[in-house]
Amino acid sequence: MGSCLSAEGAAALPYALAAAAVSASTSASDDVGNSIKRGNSRKKMRTDSSSLDSNMETWLHRVPGRLFLNGSSEVASLFSKQGKKGINQDAMIVWENFGSRTDTIFCGVFDGHGPCGHMVAKKVRDSLPLKLSAQLQLNSIREHGHDNIKSSALESLASEDIALMLADEEARTSNHKDSRLDFFMTMRGPFLKAFKVMDKELKLHPSIDCYCSGTTAVTLVKQRHDLIIANVGDSRAILGTRDEDDSLIAVQLTVDLKPDLPREAERIRRCKGRIFALQNEPEVARVWLPNCNSPGLAMARAFGDVCLKEFGLISVPDISYRRLTKKDEFVVLATDGIWDVLSNKEVVDIVASAPQSAAAQAVVDLAVRAWKSKFPYAKVDDCAVVCLFLDSNSNHYSAFTSTQ
Numbered sequence: 001m002g003s004c005l006s007a008e009g010a011a012a013l014p015y016a017l018a019a020a021a022v023s024a025s026t027s028a029s030d031d032v033g034n035s036i037k038r039g040n041s042r043k044k045m046r047t048d049s050s051s052l053d054s055n056m057e058t059w060l061h062r063v064p065g066r067l068f069l070n071g072s073s074e075v076a077s078l079f080s081k082q083g084k085k086g087i088n089q090d091a092m093i094v095w096e097n098f099g100s101r102t103d104t105i106f107c108g109v110f111d112g113h114g115p116c117g118h119m120v121a122k123k124v125r126d127s128l129p130l131k132l133s134a135q136l137q138l139n140s141i142r143e144h145g146h147d148n149i150k151s152s153a154l155e156s157l158a159s160e161d162i163a164l165m166l167a168d169e170e171a172r173t174s175n176h177k178d179s180r181l182d183f184f185m186t187m188r189g190p191f192l193k194a195f196k197v198m199d200k201e202l203k204l205h206p207s208i209d210c211y212c213s214g215t216t217a218v219t220l221v222k223q224r225h226d227l228i229i230a231n232v233g234d235s236r237a238i239l240g241t242r243d244e245d246d247s248l249i250a251v252q253l254t255v256d257l258k259p260d261l262p263r264e265a266e267r268i269r270r271c272k273g274r275i276f277a278l279q280n281e282p283e284v285a286r287v288w289l290p291n292c293n294s295p296g297l298a299m300a301r302a303f304g305d306v307c308l309k310e311f312g313l314i315s316v317p318d319i320s321y322r323r324l325t326k327k328d329e330f331v332v333l334a335t336d337g338i339w340d341v342l343s344n345k346e347v348v349d350i351v352a353s354a355p356q357s358a359a360a361q362a363v364v365d366l367a368v369r370a371w372k373s374k375f376p377y378a379k380v381d382d383c384a385v386v387c388l389f390l391d392s393n394s395n396h397y398s399a400f401t402s403t404q
Contacts, residue, residue: 056126060126063095065095066095067096070360073094075105076386077356077359077385077389078386078387079361079363079364079383079384081382081383082382083337087118089117090109090337091124092108092110092125093107093125093129094386094388098133105223106132106221108219108220108386109334110235110335111215111216111234112213113297114305116210117213119213120202120208120213124202124303128195132190132191135190138190139186180226183321187319187321188228191230192317195217195232195303196316210303210304210305212295215233215303215304216234216299216302217231217317219333225324225325227322227323229254229321229322230318232301232316233302234258234298234299234339236252236254236336236338237253238250238252238253239251240329240332240352241328243327248349249345250345252344253331255318256336258299259287264312265300267312270312272311273290274289287313289308294307300314301314301317324390329352329389330389332347332351332385332388333385333386334385335382335384338363341367346366356389359387360385360387364384368383
């Protein structure tokens with residue numbers, strides 16, 4: 001349990017920002033005219049960006065099969081509830097017929113943190129699926145012989161990402177008979193590029209301050225019997241499936257990417273970031289700047305959080321694959337407001353026992369009650385849950401019922 005950002009760090013950081021602002025204004029005092037021009041330019045950029053985001057949001061709201069409010073469809077149930085910490089910083093999405101394919105669904109939950117966390121989570125919810133779809137289409141064009149086509153996304157790749165893609169291409173060529181490996185390799189590259197471009201866009205966004213704000217993202221694409229998951233942060237995906245005795249069990253599909261995981265800690269410390277827990281939260285490892293006790297981020301990977309990107313925090317997703325079988329019944333994606341108080345098995349049992357259309361709300365309602373009983377003096381965290389049911393006919397558009 002614990003806030004994603006340390007209260008101590010949140011209090012300390014604004015002073016550093018204020019000092020930087022004073023320094024910047026002092027050094028610019030000799031060029032007032034240019035400063036005014038630059039200020040007007042930045043203001044215009046913010047206005048244009050806000051208008052673009054608004055237009056995109058309006059268009060997205062009209063897309064058939066794209067669900068982002070509390071409610072349900074024939075294949076999914078979604079529910080989010082604001083906690084007691086302020087504005088709801090969680091976001092969620094289910095996009096049926098993703099990429100104009102009737103057999104494909106995109107799902108995701110996003111847990112924002114920091115002063116602008118709600119804006120970051122919403123931006124990633126809206127933009128990341130579009131970037132992934134564009135990368136998949138670009139891959140499709142390239143596979144049909146148009147290898148000379150380039151995009152800004154491709155040009156922004158670092159050398160290590162290019163190496164990964166070349167390795168993926170080689171593996172895909174040498175294992176073309178294995179359709180499962182082919183699906184994984186086809187999806188892995190676009191996921192990596194979409195996440196990279198998304199984080200770069202946030203860093204440069206003129207109207208969303210991502211310096212000490214960010215979001216998690218646990219996302220999946222289901223295509224027929226293939227499931228690929230890309231995860232950043234400490235939101236989680238689990239699978240409800242049957243074992244050999246036909247008993248319902250929970251299988252965790254993602255790893256909570258906390259700073260004290262050995263591979264994450266090694267990277268952060270190698271980049272001069274610091275990891276330690278506060279005395280009043282000894283169980284919550286946090287990431288800190290090298291010479292400043294801020295911001296105290298309780299995860300090792302995230303979108304945004306620009307202040308930590310040079311010190312080991314990354315937005316590269318942890319990507320995994322699963323071939324679905326008849327024993328697999330549903331997938332649950334949820335933010336840590338759920339997992340801080342409910343076990344994987346408890347969540348699976350709740351979903352299995354609730355009406356499909358109300359499954360996500362049932363999980364959230366139980367989590368809220370668990371918060372009040374287990375941590376009566378703590379503020380209830382925001383909660384967001386997406387339940388994707390695997391035994392429904394998802395090869396057509398499903399009518400959406402909203403409760404908001």
